[in-house]
Amino acid sequence: MAKGETVVQDINPKDPNKTYGLMELMKGRAPLVDKGGPEESLFSWPHLMIWLTVVFLGLLIVVVGISWIADAPLREPFDTDVPENPAKAPWYFLNLQELLLHMDKSLAGVIVPSIVLGVLMALPFIDRNTRDVGIWFATKKGVQISIFTTIYTVAWITAGVLFDESNIFGGFLRLLPGLTGLTATIVAGWLLPVVVMVALIGLLMAIVEVRWRPNIRERAMALFTGFAVAYLYLIVISMFFRGFGMHLTWPWDLPPKAIPF
């Protein structure tokens, strides 16, 4: 008998009157192991159903409430001959619009988002370690890495946007006066942005590597946090800090209708 074991009861003793019996025990997991066995699970009815109902009603109240207070915008009739200034996309694409100001449009609008989506889809095939599944931020390190990455991303994006000001040929080319024409387009529109983006991600991963000795999930957390924070922060910049001609301004100096709501 292994250590710590206690016999609880004898069951199913061989009964001469029975024509059947338990023949064999197989090694393996029961179908319900880790799927929430009887002790860890509750009946969907009513426990889950109550949740589903309450959340639906709450959401309905919130949506109707907002709709009662705030009207959906409707501006002047469609006319592309008299474009708005600034002409902003809906908020969830403002991050792309912000990138558009800093690099070639096919890089900003198509290539970068495609790579991001590609990496997002590939993520579960890169990080397949199931150790800390189900735990927010996995480990203490995970929390620290996420906080650090947030600060890192906000700081670098702020610096980069201020430096590059509002057009791709402003900031970077100031470093390299004398470049013009196609060379300038390639250097400022492609080369420098790619180098900067790759270098910033590389530096982030290097710092995290050295400082925290992360496992694969914690590395993924640095990457994902960088993406999520950049996604949201670029929206904030583009929405609240871009005025006429998409130039940088303070939110209180924004021209009327500069916020696309």
Place this chain on the structure above:
Amino acid sequence: MMLPPIPAPLRAPLDRAIEVNKMVLDLVRQSPPWKSIFRNAYPNTDENRALVMFNSFFLHIMPVKVKQNTLKWTYTFGLGLMTFYLFLLLFITGIILMFLYVPAAERAYQDMQRLGTSVAYGQLLRNSHRWAAHLMVLFVFLHMCRVFYTGGYKPPRDFNWVVGVLLLVLTLLLSFSGYILTWDQLAASAITVGANIGGASPFLGGIVKAFILGADEPGPATLIRVYAFHVILLPTAVFIMAGVHFWRIRKDGGLSAPATARKARHVLVPSARGGFTVKEVPPVSPEAQVPPSPEEVRR
């Protein structure tokens, strides 16, 4: 909680009312039409709690029992659920809007105005559709973040994460296409930026731009094609993919949850006397992947 006592003169009529109420309910519940729809009795026994989930078309996508962790609101924050609910609200309000809106460049804008001026609750309807759409985009993003930070994307849920990313893209496209339909200056800005970005696709720029605009410039051809995407193609795609998403959640063993810090478990071992013995096995560390087998226990 203690209810205040019922005043004596009310007691008799109240009892009578309850009795009548029960009689009517019983009558309904035992009527052939009711029983043809609901094949189990009211779910107040375990058996009927299971049957109610099996028997209903709408409920059978859900399991009979769920993990406690799934019901912990700080685990999911209900974000995926709310994303889906918002989609349903959008579906319903959207269908009503289709009765009131014609996707023709020369009258789309007036139709939007009419919703605010001459349709009963038209403005409220439009507002609900608009704000629910914004919320859906927000919640789908937050839902993705929740799944990421709880590690819900790891095997066996890896494929469902990919389905999720597709849903994210579909949600963005759905919201964007709806944004164009108001045919106001916001729509003009959006379609201009959108066509600009699409037109910048390497090698395929011209084709993509023509596909989005249906013409050289944003105009009537753009409106009708964006409309077709918005009311048919994209919602259908979301319904199908959301169906796959939910089905996969079931197949992947429900929502992710922390490995259970196992309690002492009971193991069945053949006993020397020919029967079987239930033995209590001490808890193992959560890292242990497979519980000890009977052979191990016997050793």
